[in-house]
Amino acid sequence: MRKTILALVAHNDDQVIGAGGTLAKYAKMGKKVRTIIFSFGEGSHPHLKREVIVRARVQESLKADKIMGGNGIAYLGLKEGHFYEEFKSKKTLKKILDIVKEENPELILTHSLDDPHPDHQAVYNLVYDLWKRKKIQCDVFSFEIWNPLRIRKRNVPKLIVDISDTFETKIKAVMAHKSQKVAIGALFWNIWLKAKWYGLKTGYKYAEIFHRIY
């Protein structure tokens, strides 16, 4: 049976930025790649009508998913900045656990404990809680956070993925998020520099790094 890799993220480009090269690589290897996006990312354009943004952002993320060879995205539609309140609704938890049960993933990739973004933190905390309570039983790894002033010095098992062959795919998938153009200009260099730097550290042309949650 095809093994599934599941990405759990807050916003619709987080999985591309955090793990795009890795997801594309797994898809290329024949694994099934699925994504759960907690919000619709409507907070990105507060001056536009909600439905307009939601539609655009959903289309963009589906396009990016296709570019990476993914097998679809589930949107939870939670309100940004209010994830913890939304988690109290049993529907949200059930949706996530139903997908986990259905896919029985071998690996889950999600946000990091060190991520300062409140929505990212909320997703991490929820996944961590489910993992701690053994509702999630597979390996869970979090995206590497680019933090030169690393506060926590932890010796956690790392997953290092050589993305030299899929780095270009990752960039294409990032570029599919056209409504985020302004942010993406600066982001491109950040993504390139990170992939290059992690590559230098690990002996590959480009790499992505993940940390096991514990």
Ligand SMILES: [Zn+2]
């Ligand atoms: Zn995000």
